[in-house]
Amino acid sequence: MCDLHDQHEHAHEAAMAAGPVLSRRRIMQMLGAAGVTTAVMAADADPAMAAASEAADAATDDGYEAPKGLAQDGPAKQAALGWIDGNSGRITGLNAEIWDHAELSLREWNSSLAEAGFLEKAGFDVEFGTAGFPTAFTATFRHGSGGPVLGFSGEYDALPGLSQNKGVGHHNPREYIHDPFAPGYGPGHGCGHSALGTAAAAAAAAVAQTAKKHRLPVTVKFFGSTAEEALIGKTYAVSKGVYDGLDAFLDWHPSTANATGWGTTTAMTAVTFTFLGVAGHGGTPLGNKSALDAAVMMATMSEFLREENLAPSGRLHWVINNGGDIPNVTPEIAEISYYVREGSPARVKVLLDKVIAVSEAAAKASQTTVGHRITSACWNQLPSKSFAELLHENMTQIGPPAFTDEAHALAKELQESLGLPAAGMHDKVGALTPPNPVFMGGGSTDVADISWNVPTVSMGAALAPIGTKMHTWSTAACAAAAPGQAAVLAAAKYLASTAVDLLTQPERLKAIKAEFAERTKGLEWKTALPEGYEPPMYEPPAWFLKKTGQKWPPNNITWPPKRVVSHEKFSSLGPELTPQK
Known part of the structure; x- marks a missing residue:
């Protein structure tokens, strides 16, 4: 996700599996098969995997119970949650607006402007063209001095071919492309990025307003990221130092469950x-x-x-x-x-x-x-156990999204349409459990590269029905309908309340940073992009460049790009055959 990239599952979705989790040692004792042993031991030989799995080993070997007393209520947190409640109409309206635009990766002209405008109204300074990407932007809010620098991740790109009418429980494309030889569908938010960017922006704004009201020194940075579905925007931006100087980074993704964890990704x-x-x-x-x-x-x-x-x-x-x-x-x-x-x-x-x-x-x-x-x-994502524990307790205290009867009815209609049990929406907060000790693969995210440079937490909030998948028209049906609108508000609260804890409890941030330093000790992140890499881009329309104060082309790409033209010759069949007489 994601993606042109896959089912777009993040590390938090590994926590959705229920049941006991065995330690690596126990699995090796029970199975002992050469293939399994090799897979289990691979983490020990691979520094990147070893760093990602270290905390899982300890938790599964010793038994694990989620700690309590990390998330603390107080006036500042209530102010952040109250701001979200008081602006719920604006927040859900932004989600619906971006859903309507349904713009593809690297071409999110209207979607990025809508999200940036929301943050400007909340007191953020916005600068477009982050890392040279026209539709990427960085929004910054500062209050006081000496406080932590907290980052939020916003995405807003849609997927090709996943157009679907909002709130409709059977496949009914909103945009049908008629072609007698190649019919198809328009783009749609089948990964829920309209909600993702909206909830993150709402959380960032809530933290900013709370810091101002309660005189909490902080710098809040919101990164509007392009082309997540192609895993392009953040990977390149990280390599250019865009995320340098952050103390913590908070991320979420639409899911079929409400959960967090500290599993890795591919x-x-x-x-x-x-x-x-x-x-x-x-x-x-x-x-x-x-x-x-x-x-x-x-x-x-x-x-x-x-x-x-x-x-x-x-x-x-x-x-x-x-x-x-x-x-x-x-x-x-x-x-x-x-x-x-x-x-x-x-x-x-x-x-x-x-x-x-x-x-x-x-x-x-x-x-x-x-x-x-x-x-x-x-890269694969470097998780944070201590960060996930703090976020999980906030999720538990706030509770699951407030799904209406309308949301459950739509979910059940979609499930019936897809041949799934009519279980509705996930209306609980999943238990915090260690990741499976043997990594069995899954989705990828460009947030992963950020996670090796700053302590990062990820979580999921249920936007799609139980049993369905991301990157489907059914997710697009929910993203700005009743299920998605409930998920947006809940996700914003989960992120904002966790961020407030980092401001009011400096010891929490200190512990998260200490874990990060321990996990990355002796391991240097280096971009997986090749030497001389130039990111793919589309030329923006003139009106967009004018509105965002940008010039084309940016100085990090060659424009126009080199043409791809064949100069091959016809294939020879050999000498001419002599005519028969």
């Missing part, structure tokens, strides 16, 4: 392969070189990696995003994009090299040429 590299051949008439194909043949061969061969080269912690998925237009023209250019995921950047690299080798074999077999470009790359 590291990921996104890569696009471009095959170049020679076009020609389909009726006289001899000598043509089909780039689509090459892409299909690559897709087929990469599937054979699964049995012997893809561990349970890995994921490999692809889409042919350019395969030609009409059967009667041999495709001269074809592109296939992969998301390569594993438990750490080092393991991603091993799997990625095998995928690249497959592309070279497909090019050789099809007599085409191939090149590849990495569009994004992120």
